[in-house]
Amino acid sequence: NAGVTQTPKFRILKIGQSMTLQCTQDMNHNYMYWYRQDPGMGLKLIYYSVGAGITDKGEVPNGYNVSRSTTEDFPLRLELAAPSQTSVYFCASYSGGSNYGYTFGSGTRLTVV
């Protein structure tokens, strides 16, 4: 009964490096989302997916890529890290019919130096 699992929890990247933030859910949810939260700001949607094989851009997609080859996994890729990508990243999933809204992962704190 893991819910939404995000890894890693913390990461420091150098400018120009690449990395993948992993997100896995075991609830068979169709909808998955990646958000970033900057200090003092609300969550901003980066990318989302309504099902395996389908992804779409959110509010702030530049500098990121995603894939959804299975229902369970929704990794977020940063190709050329920039200091502006320093943030806390949350992955979330949603069944689409549940009465309980989102289920969030515990977050990844990323610092780009």
Next chain:
Amino acid sequence: EDKVVQSPLSLVVHEGDTVTLNCSYEVTNFRSLLWYKQEKKAPTFLFMLTSSGIEKKSGRLSSILDKKELSSILNITATQTGDSAIYLCAVVNYGQNFVFGPGTRLSVLP
């Protein structure tokens, strides 16, 4: 553009006080409104509201939606220091997209 506004952005009260947090929205194809509490990690779900005028209650917390006014309030009675957190309001449309407000930072002093 879809938008969610919360007020106040920051609030400091003393234990035992009652607080009311506000959320207003402009969203096309509104489906539901959700309240979350965020402490150190990921937000935890509090309420989902879809119908106007029906209060949802959980312990000292309650919330109600007013679709005519495009708004919702979250009430916390007899506040405790453990209520200190950021309270997020989010609106979902029929495309299953969530729009979050900036949050209200509540600090409850002993």
